[in-house]
Amino acid sequence: MFKDIGIDLGTASVLVYIKGKGIVLREPSVVAIDKNTKRILAVGEEARRMIGRTPGNIVAIRPLRDGVISDYEVTEKMLRYFLRKVCGHPLIFKPRVMICVPSGATEVEKRAVLDAAYEAGARRTYLIEEPIAAAIGAGIDISKPCGNMVVDIGGGTTNIAVISLGGIVVSDSIKVAGDKFDEAIIRYMRKKYNLLIGERTAEDMKINIGAAVPRPDSPSMVVTGRNLISGLPKSVTVTSNEMVEALEEPLQAIVEAVHAMLEKTPPELASDIHERGIIMVGGGALLYGMDQLLYKYTQIPVHVMEDAVSCVALGTGRALESLDVYGPMAVMEHSRGAAYQG
Structure with missing residues (x-):
C-alpha cells in the first residue's frame, strides 16, 4: 500500500506526518559523520547528543541552514533514514511526499529539496510554502476571501505571510529564528x-x-x-x-519584519487581521511572552497555536490528503518520469 507522508524539513528538527496516523516522528535535523570514511554514524536525537562532544574524526552536522539545504548529500541520506524509519526497510512501496519550504526559497533551493526527496526514495514529491502549510495545520480555512497573518518562527527562518483565497498576498522570510x-x-x-x-x-x-x-x-x-x-x-x-x-536584538528583528508586512498588507486584509488576530506557530512561538511582545508593538491580538511545533507538519500532511483542494498551492513536483514544474 502506498503511503502519503508530509514532512516539515526544518533547520532544527524534522517532523513526519503519515495519513491516518498523525505525527509519527519528531527528531533533530542532525547527522553524525566519520570524516575519514564519510560513513553516517547516527541521525536525529542520537546525533544531537554528540554535538560538541565528539572526537576529531567524528563531526555532528546540521545539513540544513536558514531553512534550506546547505549539504545536499547529507540531507538526502538523512531523509532516506527517516523515510525508512517510518515506512520500513526496504522501501518496497515508495511514498508520495509533501515537503514544506520557506516562502522566500529560490527555484534552485526548491529543486534541491525535490531532488533530495526523490533520491531518498519518494515516488512523487510536492512542495508547499511553510506559511500555507502552517495555516492549514492551524485549522484555518484559507480558501475564504479574508486575510490571515501567519508568523512561523522556526529554527533557521521566520516566515511571515498574509494569506487570502488560498494564496499568499504578501510574505517575507528572514533568517532570524x-x-x-x-x-x-x-x-x-x-x-x-x-x-x-x-x-x-x-x-x-x-x-x-x-x-x-x-x-x-x-x-x-x-x-x-x-x-x-x-x-x-x-x-x-x-x-x-x-x-x-x-x-x-533578534526579537526586535522579528517584530520589525512583522510590522513591515502589516505596512504592505492591503487595507481590507489588514482590517481582517486586526479582527482575527495574528497566528503564531513554530518552536520560537513557545518562547515566554513572544505573543505579548508582538501585541505590544502591533496592538493586534496574537494567538499561539496549541501544538505550535507540529502545525507545519500537520499542514503538509493534510494538504497531501486533499490534493484536489490544495494542489494549486503546492509547487509540483518530482516523480519517477515526471519533470519539475516551477
Missing part, C-alpha cells in the same frame, strides 16, 4: 560573564529560562562553561530577566 536566539545567548554570556558556552547549553537556557518579556517569577538556572580568562570550568546563575536582555 531559534538559531539566532542561541547565538545571541552565547554572545551575551561571553560579554557579561566571560563565559564560553556551547550551542546545546544555549538552547537549554532558551527553553528553560528564555523570555521575550520579563517574567513575574524570574526563574534562574545554573550555567556551566569555560572561563575565558582562566581557561577553567566555571558556573554562574543566570535569571530569566537577563535572557530578555540577551534576546532583545
Whole structure:
C-alpha cells in the first residue's frame, strides 16, 4: 500500500506526518559523520547528543541552514533514514511526499529539496510554502476571501505571510529564528560573564529560562562553561530577566519584519487581521511572552497555536490528503518520469 507522508524539513528538527496516523516522528535535523570514511554514524536525537562532544574524526552536522539545504548529500541520506524509519526497510512501496519550504526559497533551493526527496526514495514529491502549510495545520480555512497573518518562527527562518483565497498576498522570510536566539545567548554570556558556552547549553537556557518579556517569577538556572580568562570550568546563575536582555536584538528583528508586512498588507486584509488576530506557530512561538511582545508593538491580538511545533507538519500532511483542494498551492513536483514544474 502506498503511503502519503508530509514532512516539515526544518533547520532544527524534522517532523513526519503519515495519513491516518498523525505525527509519527519528531527528531533533530542532525547527522553524525566519520570524516575519514564519510560513513553516517547516527541521525536525529542520537546525533544531537554528540554535538560538541565528539572526537576529531567524528563531526555532528546540521545539513540544513536558514531553512534550506546547505549539504545536499547529507540531507538526502538523512531523509532516506527517516523515510525508512517510518515506512520500513526496504522501501518496497515508495511514498508520495509533501515537503514544506520557506516562502522566500529560490527555484534552485526548491529543486534541491525535490531532488533530495526523490533520491531518498519518494515516488512523487510536492512542495508547499511553510506559511500555507502552517495555516492549514492551524485549522484555518484559507480558501475564504479574508486575510490571515501567519508568523512561523522556526529554527533557521521566520516566515511571515498574509494569506487570502488560498494564496499568499504578501510574505517575507528572514533568517532570524531559534538559531539566532542561541547565538545571541552565547554572545551575551561571553560579554557579561566571560563565559564560553556551547550551542546545546544555549538552547537549554532558551527553553528553560528564555523570555521575550520579563517574567513575574524570574526563574534562574545554573550555567556551566569555560572561563575565558582562566581557561577553567566555571558556573554562574543566570535569571530569566537577563535572557530578555540577551534576546532583545533578534526579537526586535522579528517584530520589525512583522510590522513591515502589516505596512504592505492591503487595507481590507489588514482590517481582517486586526479582527482575527495574528497566528503564531513554530518552536520560537513557545518562547515566554513572544505573543505579548508582538501585541505590544502591533496592538493586534496574537494567538499561539496549541501544538505550535507540529502545525507545519500537520499542514503538509493534510494538504497531501486533499490534493484536489490544495494542489494549486503546492509547487509540483518530482516523480519517477515526471519533470519539475516551477
